[in-house]
Amino acid sequence: MMVKITDVARHAGVSPSTVSYALSGKRPISEETRQRVEESIRRLGYRPHAGARALASSRSNVLALVVPLRAGIHVPVVMQFAVSVVTTARRYDHDVLLLTQEEGEEGLRRVADTALVDALIVMDVQLHDPRLPLLRALERPSVMIGFPASSDGLTCIDLDFKAAGEACVEHLARLGHRVVALVGSPPEVYVRQTAFAQRVVQGFTAAADRNGLASAVHPCEASPAAARAVAEQLLREQPALTGVVVHNEAILEPLVDAFEQLGLRVPGDLSVTAICPDELAESLRVPVTSIALPSAEVGTRAVELLMKKLGGSTAVPEATLLPPRMTERASAARRAIA
Amino acid sequence: MMVKITDVARHAGVSPSTVSYALSGKRPISEETRQRVEESIRRLGYRPHAGARALASSRSNVLALVVPLRAGIHVPVVMQFAVSVVTTARRYDHDVLLLTQEEGEEGLRRVADTALVDALIVMDVQLHDPRLPLLRALERPSVMIGFPASSDGLTCIDLDFKAAGEACVEHLARLGHRVVALVGSPPEVYVRQTAFAQRVVQGFTAAADRNGLASAVHPCEASPAAARAVAEQLLREQPALTGVVVHNEAILEPLVDAFEQLGLRVPGDLSVTAICPDELAESLRVPVTSIALPSAEVGTRAVELLMKKLGGSTAVPEATLLPPRMTERASAARRAIA
């Protein structure tokens, strides 16, 4: 039933090792025998046994991907990221094992220690993530999506959220806005100390101060009702408000709707910029000027970093911050002079 | 560095096979030695090498999950399904390898033939899916989510979409509605001949006819503009319309909005029922009476079916149709008597 390497070797009139080397390219093979081997492989329909390979080479060619399940994370972003990881991994002849956050540290330890996977990608990293010590101790390379408080000895990658927050404000400032607000993630995200949410706040505040803008920050639950409430609160507390930065996929649309229902035109009376997936920004009734959440690129880069590490490269950067890219759309305009 | 079974055996003063059997339970072990073995395992931090295990036992304890990428599929549903598959697989001591549709038949063949996985779960099955012959020929069990034209020799599971379509109509009929319409998936879904979309149409039409209702079916693109257009078309072509069934997650909200903007109150003038994820139905401004898309249950059941097959059970049903469960919410009410 199953064709093995010795079958191929016999059929091609060579030794098993020659077949192995023909497949891996780890030593020179004469063009002629390589042809013969490849032909035999094709004719016999040979497929190397993954387990045997892993055992003999101590490489499974499988990466673990740990995805978050929790509230406040935008599902399409996770999915897009996962697809990008799988696609890129395949380009390097690797497969991807899917783990849920739920499995926790034990899950990571299990797949690493049983040699099921060669390396790990961990999403949704918290400032003081309990998995940090484990990842440091593990004998296998890993890449984290997001930044913990201290990334010493770890490899992290993410959008530069601080720069993204700054870019949104700078853009509004350039358009003449003097009073701005940030509508952010749900409170639990801040409580969890997810770094990226706080970074946005830092960037937002710093840029507002630097530009001499009046500013305020409002976390917001992921419900239309909450969006409405925040909109009302904003107008009450900052009557001169003309610029809003939104960092919360779930309520971007309801928030804009709420503003309009309150009699404010976007962008006529209020300019809006957001940090969100491009597809979301594009799809709204008023397309939103936004900094893209580059999930696909982060996924690709994460895999590439891992491959570099698996290749024994020592020159892998600890921190990779992807620069924000802004796309101007209809939602932000020059402030009307009263 | 790595602790192996012989280390454990030595430490516990038994043979390697005893350790193996203590772990697998495949032969009786005296309580006393089992204790000793377990203690040694714990002390040494032993983890069996996955590859070695797979090689010796010809079981990798890994399942493949193939997820779709194409247009017209609702991402959160896919994600929820995947999470449910992973969670359930873990309960059976299995892991999940993530594959994308993109990899195609070659991807399936690869992971199956290399013995990377023991079994496969395939989502988004088309009526005449090109993967069907392959899945039949594969030496490994598989479960398909969705129904092809002929499921002979394959194991399929899905919501009973025909019954779901019927249930929506029956519900509207019971509420006194006499003229109904189905707003369905984007045209490309029908062109692709995804069975579930057509089943809904069948159920919808059959139930409408059976109840003597006037009915019409309208595919609809996944954009707010398309929703608006369909709403207008509906009112033009079926002025007496009072009941609408929606089978299209993406446009449920815009469609209801469009109706209201056209002056129709939901459910005052128009009753709406939908086939969609519960979370979506709950989250709308007017919560929608709906048949749930039971992604989590489908995922769980799919894994259970595979486990049964892997266990050598021959009594695995070819077709599993999950009965629709309707939750009444605010969007459907008794027809107002003019």
Add this chain to the structure above:
DNA sequence: CTGAAAGCGCTAACAT
């Protein structure tokens, strides 16, 4: 109830 030992299919020294 437990041990000994023969593989599982492949890779990577070590030879030539």
Add this chain to the structure above:
DNA sequence: ATGTTAGCGCTTTCAG
């Protein structure tokens, strides 16, 4: 440039 062969770490007969 190619062949020989000793493992990789575990499971599972076969023996007792």
